[in-house]
Amino acid sequence: MNWKTLVFVAVAGAQLAPLADFPQSAELALLMGDLQRLTHKLALSAEAGNVDLAAFYLHESQEQLRKIQTEAPEYENIPVALLIDRLAHPAYEQMQQAVTAKNAKQLREAIQPIVTTCNACHTATQHGFIRITAGPEVNPFNQSFAP
Template identity: 30%
Template structure:
């Protein structure tokens, strides 16, 4: 009994080594050739068009405003974080757009406005938030102008896009109707 147990444990421990030994070794490479996989075309992934990223940013811009107006600072911080995330996706996936250096333009045009708005949200300062939101919006439009998209004009929203999201602060559980 004990012996067979030891045998089973030993075999179990050896199994990965055995599997390793059976793995065929890579064929030796000629000295001047690169590994094969750097030559192969990378798999084609679907990258959404810039306007799709922008429409997501537009939605978050709307939500950000109503979160801030309602004094829901954690939600405002969250929405601004989402805007940053989509913008860094744009920088990574669409760094150049119609031969314009979009990633660099994004850094130049909007990073400061985002940082200022973050400070207003941290400070839970409604006036500073409204002013910072308008400056962020102006930065959106500055880039649209700089990319010959001056006909795309962003402004303060007058109403929430969604009626099924409650923007009020929910520090304590409250009735939903």
């Protein structure tokens, strides 16, 4: 047996766990963790009245929601993609308007409907114990949110 055959046999015999066996819930939790970070930074930017930064995190949040819809459209028979369409996406409209109008006061108020929606969906999916807050009082990041 030459080395090429050896490598072939080693690789062919390797028992890689099929990807489908990974629980989808773990993946959804990770995707949600990213969404949480983006939401927190959106809240900090909005609170600081930083329109450009809020616009950035608004866009990133919406991208993340679309990513969740694509990568975890269903979770334990819960239609995640559908719920995001009906509940989550519309909740960002007020923030979109505030960013377009460059209105700092509106920017601060627009975070609440978003956070309310996070919690509404957690309740609807039997995860009401995960309670999200806007949390703009403390900045835990090594980042300035000032305009």
